[in-house]
Amino acid sequence: MSIEFSKSLTVESTSIPGLKVVDLPVHGDNRGWFKENWQRAKMTVEGLEDFGPVQNNISFNTAAGTTRGIHAEPWDKYVSVATGRIFGAWVDLRQGPTFGNTHTEELDASKAVFVPRGVGNAFQTLEDDTAYTYLVNDHWSAGAQDQYTFLNLADPTAAIEWPIPLDRAALSDKDRAHPWLADVEPMQDRKILVIGKNGQLGQALRAELGDDATVEYAGRDEFDLSAPALWQQRNWRGYKAIINAAAFTDVDGAETPSGRTESWAINAGAPAQLAKLANAYGVTLVHVSSDYVFDGVAEMHDEDEALSPLNVYGQTKASGDIAACTAAQHYVVRTSWVVGSGKNFISTMASLAGRGVDPSVVSDQTGRLSFATDIARGILHLLDSGAAYGIYNLTNTGPSQSWAGIAKQVFELTGHDPGRVTPVTTTDYYAGKAHATRPANSVLSLEKIQAAGFTPRSSSEALNDYLQAMDNRSG
Incomplete structure (x- = not known):
């Protein structure tokens, strides 16, 4: 699938409070393309949180079907794609009336998602050699995962329709062992x-x-x-x-x-x-x-x-x-x-x-x-x-x-x-x-x-x- 060039910058809300989808203008020609992946001044005017990122991470995935998550982390993150395509899935794992709400979205280089603290984040690569990037507003440390909240990728309540069935996808043993939604202890608000x-x-x-x-x-x-x-x-x-x-x-x-x-x-x-x-x-x-x-x-x-x-x-x-x-x-x-x-x-x-x-x-x-x-x-x-x-x-x-x-x-x-x-x-x-x-x-x-x-x-x-x-x- 080719990247859609020259879209207008827009920020849209979803059924999960605080989870926002960002359409990114991508400018390209015969040489390739360029985009402003994170542009604080423009994006905050459009309604994105000024969340103060302090760390930039990249997950490189060699094969289509690589599936990661669902992890809710104790910080905000802004996820996007540098190369390739992903199917993203987000589940609200915060305590409150929207606990369990799910949103899915296909992302290429022209789309990003802002993920608030406590919302579970997962993705599945749809192309080989996909680079998934994310900005976070806290520094990762070895003990950080003690504060995560996890959900099983195959949870029947979330009922995420993975493009590549999980039995044919590449998953970690840890992700396979995460609990069902009924057994998840919601992440408390700050x-x-x-x-x-x-x-x-x-x-x-x-x-x-x-x-x-x-x-x-x-x-x-x-x-x-x-x-x-x-x-x-x-x-x-x-x-x-x-x-x-x-x-x-x-x-x-x-x-x-x-x-x-x-x-x-x-x-x-x-x-x-x-x-x-x-x-x-x-x-x-x-x-x-x-x-x-x-x-x-x-x-x-x-x-x-x-x-x-x-x-x-x-x-x-x-x-x-x-x-x-x-x-x-x-x-x-x-x-x-x-x-x-x-x-x-x-x-x-x-x-x-x-x-x-x-x-x-x-x-x-x-x-x-x-x-x-x-x-x-x-x-x-x-x-x-x-x-x-x-x-x-x-x-x-x-x-x-x-x-x-x-x-x-x-x-x-x-x-x-x-x-x-x-x-x-x-x-x-x-x-x-x-x-x-x-x-x-x-x-x-x-x-x-x-x-x-x-x-x-x-x-x-x-x-x-x-x-x-x-x-x-x-x-």
């Missing part, structure tokens, strides 16, 4: 790693994600952000996303000599290291940031505003944003005034109200509350929906409030007189105390996250739910 599992956001993520086998949680004992040398002990190719919910959050403490060192290490140095890992292994990095990257002068802070932190904590968070944005696949999620499990402003005000304490609360700093549950849901929406990478503001919706206004609301909702809250200026509140300068206005624009399909609850609704849950726990 994991999500949540760093900072014990913080307010970490606990909210645990509540949303639960005990899913593809989610791993790490606190400081399991993953010390200040000790990056220990990070190399993990198989990072096994992760699809890292959610960095850990941070040094002692705003005033960051102004001290020891706090300054620790806050720079955790808030800036760690995101830089995580971004390097994300780029090296094709992982999506989600980094949680803060309104403190701004000086609070603007009436509304959007994602494109220039960074202008007022204090050391803000400086470290701004530097962490810059570092996280160097990851090709990144979501930087900026929040403000976070409320979650454990001690926080809302729980403190509720406690003071119940104990008969009348607090003085700052009234000239304005912003919106960010309930950890809504932050967690927003992050998962970005990951699940495949939203465009970049920076997103994420707080609860509703009008801006001052700390004093929120405190009065807590008193009222818990059945106490809001008049017991005394509004004071920031200057009066911190008089005689060492403290970091704080932005006067922390209101973040939510247009971008809403355009991406996620609208958080209103602050009032979230506050009511939070206080009700507190009351239920105490009751």
